[in-house]
Amino acid sequence: MRGPAQSDTMRVELDEDEVSVLLSAVTRRVLDEASLSDEDRGKLRRWRSEEMRVGREGLRTLSEKLTADLARALKAKERSPIQKHDWV
Numbered sequence: 547m548r549g550p551a552q553s554d555t556m557r558v559e560l561d562e563d564e565v566s567v568l569l570s571a572v573t574r575r576v577l578d579e580a581s582l583s584d585e586d587r588g589k590l591r592r593w594r595s596e597e598m599r600v601g602r603e604g605l606r607t608l609s610e611k612l613t614a615d616l617a618r619a620l621k622a623k624e625r626s627p628i629q630k631h632d633w634v
Contacts, residue, residue, distance in 0.1 A: 558616045562600045565609040569598055 560568070573594050577587055597604045 558620065559613050560609055560616070562605050562609050565612055566598070566600050566605060568612075569594065569605070569608070 573590060576582075577590060582590070598608070599605060
């Protein structure tokens with residue numbers, strides 16, 4: 547039996563390296579598939595390489611926000627055992 551201090555809640559926390567890989571995948575996809583001008587492609591690449599590097603404030607902030615958003619989304623999906631129907 548679990549006590550009040552224990553929880554079945556899943557906790558997901560992304561570190562800066564993981565967020566960097568995710569951001570690289572997203573920006574690569576945007577660069578490949580979006581109809582951007584050469585100037586805009588250059589701006590996106592520069593922003594990614596200059597501002598969103600591991601250790602920079604921008605990536606640190608993005609990492610914190612993604613972790614908080616994931617926690618909020620997981621919490622919203624949780625149901626109390628009292629509210630769960632037995633057929634679910």
